[in-house]
Amino acid sequence: MSLMNNLSDSDPIIADAILRELKRQEEGVELIPSENYTTKAVLQATGSIFTNKYSEGYPKKRYYGGNEIVDEVEILAIERAKELFGAEHANVQPYSGSPANQAVFFALLNLKDNFLGFNLTSGGHLTHGSHVNFSGKNYTCISYDVDKETEMIDMDVVRKLAIQEKPKMIISGLTAYSRAIDFKAFQEIAEEVDAYHLADISHIAGLVVGGAHQNPVPYADVVTTTTHKSLRGPRGAIILTKLEDRLHDLYHPDSKKNLAQLIDSAVFPGLQGGPHDNVNAAKAVAFNDALKPEFKTYAHQIVKNAKTLADELMSHGIKLVTNGTDNHLILIDMRPHGLTGEGKLIQNALDEAAITVNKNTVPYDPASPFNPSGIRLGTPAITSRGMKESEMGVIAKGLADVINSKGDLEVAKKVKSTILELTKQFPLYPGLSILG
């Protein structure tokens, strides 16, 4: 592009930050379960000239001119999303996971209406009813927790709570829960009590489309998902819905809209203005990738890696919440290691070892969310990098050494050298010209 300056010329400070961040991502082992390394194609589409365009509205119904090509791209993203998940309707415009969930509340509930959500401290998301979030402040959340003994969701408890409280909506889905979710059972409960069922598969969407986790789309009224995380696309979200509003006569008797139309008008003009067309182009690219057979292999490898990492950690005496995993995610409970409330200390020590994780509460954690007693791990990013079961042993040993030493920085330094040796064998973005 001869008419414009490259980033390194126009803003060397930001250019340098990008290069240093690339080095950090290349050298380290990325275990944050909501993160991934997206493809060069997705990066290109996200950084494309579609960022220049404004296109409020929906394909063929825009409020701005010049949208012929944007329409083609958004229609393609919609059609690919529908095919990928087997959905009747897809809205690809939500800016991210939280706005997507907000749109569902806005479409289906009135202020103060009650709903059932998975407690943050048991593994749910902020938008599932936390008291500091719009969902807990504007609506009445009744939380369900995991069982104290098994640390798993007990569907009999969820059902009893639903019958007792008669919520208008039930949310299923996870942020820090390592076990399979029975979306069909959630739907049956929702139907029994005349509640909408929102399944938020932000974390596990990649597993769902790869056939490594039950797909809620045939059951749930509405499904939201981020497009980053295990789906490996750009930062963003989509909402998948059924067309028919099963509860129309009960909750929206005066509306002429079906369920898909209720959701669409909540996204735009209800909550958002113009969609991010560059990101929507990148979503289309990611959906195309996820439709390929290789993505199924990737999804199953994520789970195999997580199960192997979990087994290896336990063989080093590390305590895991639920003693294992069914998905991409592992939650370490550090209380038996004498590290109650020391999640931050261990996260920081692991940073020194070039292993990136995040501190997290464990179920019934006596410590605060800022200094919790758990560490959350996941395998989507390392699996994208090509790591398999045989690499999990090295990573588990590094994690265990740091935890068992209670975050000793000398131990972390030693671990770092083995991690740098490992990551060197799995180059990230070879040949990528990020400042070009």
Ligand SMILES: Cc1ncc(COP(=O)(O)O)c(C=O)c1O
């Ligand atoms: C289950 C779930 N829903 C929604 C979100 C929110 O997504 P975002 O951070 O893109 O707003 C997250 C993010 O971690 C999540 O885990």
